[in-house]
Amino acid sequence: MNFHDSGLIESGLLKKGFHQADSVNDADIIIFNTCSVRDHADHKIVSELGRLKKNHSNKKVVLAGCFAKQIELRNKAGANKTGASLFFDYCLGPDEVLSIPDILKYGNESEKDAYSDDYKDFGLIEEYFYDKKPENGAAAVKITEGCNNFCSYCIVPYVRGEERSIPFEIIYNTIKKQVSKGAEEILLLGQNVNSYLSPEGGKKDFCFLLNALSEIEGIFKIKFLTSHPKDFNDGLIETVCGNGKISKEIHLPVQAGSDRILSAMNRGYTRKDYLRLVEKLRNGHSDISISTDIIVGFPGETEEDFQMTISLMDEVKFDFIFGFKYSPRPFTKAFEIADDVSLEVKKERLERIFQKQKK
Numbered sequence: 004m005n006f007h008d009s010g011l012i013e014s015g016l017l018k019k020g021f022h023q024a025d026s027v028n029d030a031d032i033i034i035f036n037t038c039s040v041r042d043h044a045d046h047k048i049v050s051e052l053g054r055l056k057k058n059h060s061n062k063k064v065v066l067a068g069c070f071a072k073q074i075e076l077r078n079k080a081g082a083n084k085t086g087a088s089l090f091f092d093y094c095l096g097p098d099e100v101l102s103i104p105d106i107l108k109y110g111n112e113s114e115k116d117a118y119s120d121d122y123k124d125f126g127l128i129e130e131y132f133y134d135k136k137p138e139n140g141a142a143a144v145k146i147t148e149g150c151n152n153f154c155s156y157c158i159v160p161y162v163r164g165e166e167r168s169i170p171f172e173i174i175y176n177t178i179k180k181q182v183s184k185g186a187e188e189i190l191l192l193g194q195n196v197n198s199y200l201s202p203e204g205g206k207k208d209f210c211f212l213l214n215a216l217s218e219i220e221g222i223f224k225i226k227f228l229t230s231h232p233k234d235f236n237d238g239l240i241e242t243v244c245g246n247g248k249i250s251k252e253i254h255l256p257v258q259a260g261s262d263r264i265l266s267a268m269n270r271g272y273t274r275k276d277y278l279r280l281v282e283k284l285r286n287g288h289s290d291i292s293i294s295t296d297i298i299v300g301f302p303g304e305t306e307e308d309f310q311m312t313i314s315l316m317d318e319v320k321f322d323f324i325f326g327f328k329y330s331p332r333p334f335t336k337a338f339e340i341a342d343d344v345s346l347e348v349k350k351e352r353l354e355r356i357f358q359k360q361k362k
């Protein structure tokens with residue numbers, strides 16, 4: 004998502020007459036489009052800003068994306084003026100990144116509200132995408148922004164806001180343009196792509212979108228990221244399994260194998276639901292491959308809970324896993340609970356899931 008947004012910012016800046024510098028030393032303006040999904044990402048950006056302050060204090064710095072939004076929200080909540088000591092000129096959350104080219108060219112941050120409606124209705128996505136070229140025959144296009152799921156560990160609904168689907172026409176026109184420039188593979192992006200529903204009303208849902216895009220001449224493969232297991236319904240299974248242009252590589256984050264932890268995470272499905280979904284997908288097509296995300300060390304995760312994750316891995320035999328140690332994120336429900344699994348245990352459990360996956 005951040006690469007996608009960064010691409011749009013870049014495209015907008017080039018359109019407004021800015022030029023890309025060859026190095027940080029040559030740049031007048033430095034833009035950080037940041038992540039905030041784990042505390043590790045926050046620490047990295049804080050030290051990067053420190054380095055900039057030391058070596059490039061004459062440059063204009065734009066802090067953009069999820070960490071920028073986190074700072075804005077924490078300051079609003081009166082939390083000890085987070086970010087007061089950080090080095091930046093502009094602080095713009097994910098819903099404001101499309102305004103960066105105009106703010107840098109015409110205005111200042113205090114005028115951003117005057118622009119914000121234009122940026123929030125996604126109209127600029129099509130415009131800024133217009134000049135972009137597919138990379139290696141592939142184009143990544145965002146179809147939803149934000150999330151309404153409020154998994155108890157996740158900061159995304161707070162920093163990216165409520166879920167909004169980008170209008171079907173914008174996605175369709177953007178992708179057609181990309182295909183005319185040589186894109187053969189399309190990657191549809193969103194926090195929860197399978198809850199896509201075009202905002203003009205009617206039934207332009209994710210299945211409709213997949214089927215409509217698959218009819219565009221020149222497209223050979225459609226991939227999508229990320230799916231929420233609770234929204235992967237039978238209609239979508241049928242569409243994915245029955246349409247030859249839709250990739251059979253499905254990323255289906257399970258996060259944990261214990262129902263107790265899944266419930267505490269507010270994931271909206273049980274272990275049994277997840278296994279049933281995997282079975283349906285595999286019964287629907289012999290080439291289905293499934294990757295997943297797993298969080299170890301969620302508050303209260305016992306060895307017994309963790310064993311349930313290991314046994315789920317045994318049952319599913321994932322094609323690939325991404326594993327993460329839990330880290331508390333501000334504003335989330337889990338932030339209020341004691342982070343009671345020690346770092347050593349988290350590290351050890353992470354290693355064990357990677358070893359299990361290797362086997």
Ligand code: SF4
Pocket residue numbers: 150151152153154157158159160194195231
């Ligand atoms: S579905 Fe859950 S984990 Fe994914 S972005 Fe939304 S709240 Fe975060």
